[in-house]
Amino acid sequence: MNKNKKISAFTLIELLMVIAIIGILAGILIPTVGAVRTQANLAASRAQLSNYVNAIQMFKGEYGFLPFVSGSSDEKVNLSSVSECKEFMETLSARSSTTGRILTTPVGGNRRLISFLTFSESEFFLDDNDQVDPTQIADRFNNTKITIVIDGNGDQRVTVKDSNGRNKEIRALVSAYVEDNDDIGAPRYSLAD
Numbered sequence: 001m002n003k004n005k006k007i008s009a010f011t012l013i014e015l016l017m018v019i020a021i022i023g024i025l026a027g028i029l030i031p032t033v034g035a036v037r038t039q040a041n042l043a044a045s046r047a048q049l050s051n052y053v054n055a056i057q058m059f060k061g062e063y064g065f066l067p068f069v070s071g072s073s074d075e076k077v078n079l080s081s082v083s084e085c086k087e088f089m090e091t092l093s094a095r096s097s098t099t100g101r102i103l104t105t106p107v108g109g110n111r112r113l114i115s116f117l118t119f120s121e122s123e124f125f126l127d128d129n130d131q132v133d134p135t136q137i138a139d140r141f142n143n144t145k146i147t148i149v150i151d152g153n154g155d156q157r158v159t160v161k162d163s164n165g166r167n168k169e170i171r172a173l174v175s176a177y178v179e180d181n182d183d184i185g186a187p188r189y190s191l192a193d
Helices: 012-063 082-093
Strands: 075-078 124-126 132-137 146-150 157-161 167-171 174-178
Touching: 012 082, 012 146, 012 174, 075 082, 082 132, 146 157, 157 174
Parallel strands: none
Antiparallel strands: 075 146, 124 132, 146 174, 157 167
């Protein structure tokens, strides 16, 4: 027998070094994954707002006037208000916000009950039990502080809040922004950013 045969194995120091390197890499990657998830939610939320703006513009193309405008100044539709959210959904989808059934009487000037927008389950608020509330719109961060701004005086300009919270006048018939919500960690953003 040959007793000089050498057995190769990891030493304790080598094993600890590998574990330390894996820990450092995990410390770098975990925040990056969270930032990517936030950016993906932000992109999806902006697309959601764009769909609302496009639906309002299609409404104007069909009927010749903008919905939700009652005066001569810019109108704000506050979707965190249950009553305004209900009117918004029913006007643009021609469906009941509570039952989901097709409406039989016009709402918000949608005389022909045309569906300009279909709301998906991912656009609704999730309550504390993760149950969908089909009467309340929320973005991908579950934030309901959504405001749609509509040009009410015909100057083709609206004032929205930018991502820094400052008022910003832009050239548009319709735009939208979302206020931050510190309670759930939701950021402030706008279509004007």
